[in-house]
Amino acid sequence: QVQLVESGGGLVQPGGSLRLSCVASGRIFVINAMGWFRQAPGKQRELVATVTVGGGTNYADSVKGRFTISTDNAKNTVTLQMNSLKPEDTAVYYCMADIVGSGLRTTRSWGQGTQVSVSS
Numbered sequence: 467q468v469q470l471v472e473s474g475g476g477l478v479q480p481g482g483s484l485r486l487s488c489v490a491s492g493r494i495f496v497i498n499a500m501g502w503f504r505q506a507p508g509k510q511r512e513l514v515a516t517v518t519v520g521g522g523t524n525y526a527d528s529v530k531g532r533f534t535i536s537t538d539n540a541k542n543t544v545t546l547q548m549n550s551l552k553p554e555d556t557a558v559y560y561c562m563a564d565i566v567g568s569g570l571r572t573t574r575s576w577g578q579g580t581q582v583s584v585s586s
Contacts, residue, residue: 468492468575470561475580482584483549488561488577490542498572499564500537500544504557504582514559515546528554551584558582 474486490497501516501524515525515535523535534547544561561577 468494468563468565468567468573470563470575470577472559472561472577472580475559475582477583477585478551479586480552480584482551483547484551484582486546486548486559486561486580486582488544488563490561490563490565490575493567494542495566495570497539497542497563497565499562501535501562502544502546502559503562504555504559505579506554506557509557511560516562517544548582551582553584556582556584 469491470488472488478484499516499518502514503511504514505511513526514529515533517523517535517537532550537544558579559582560579563575564572565575566572
């Protein structure tokens, strides 16, 4: 089975920065995409940013220009650099990976989440 472990969450002041990392481990043939989602209290989980094997990226409108997603394929790691953080960014951030595994099927795996809190 695949495991995703996030790190880097914490408390930061508005305008500050955080860097989230996620490492995938387990039975992995290839990772087609990795990304980050977030869920704030009382809200639905939403996409933050994704990156595909082809290098294409996708960002939520609310984070464009502030967040940057990147991968280290050799280490099965995805990173989210978050700058100019706002209180509205407060949420639990979840790592996601679309992984080709058994039967060459692509399945989506999730991390347990890491808390990001932005406040004065």
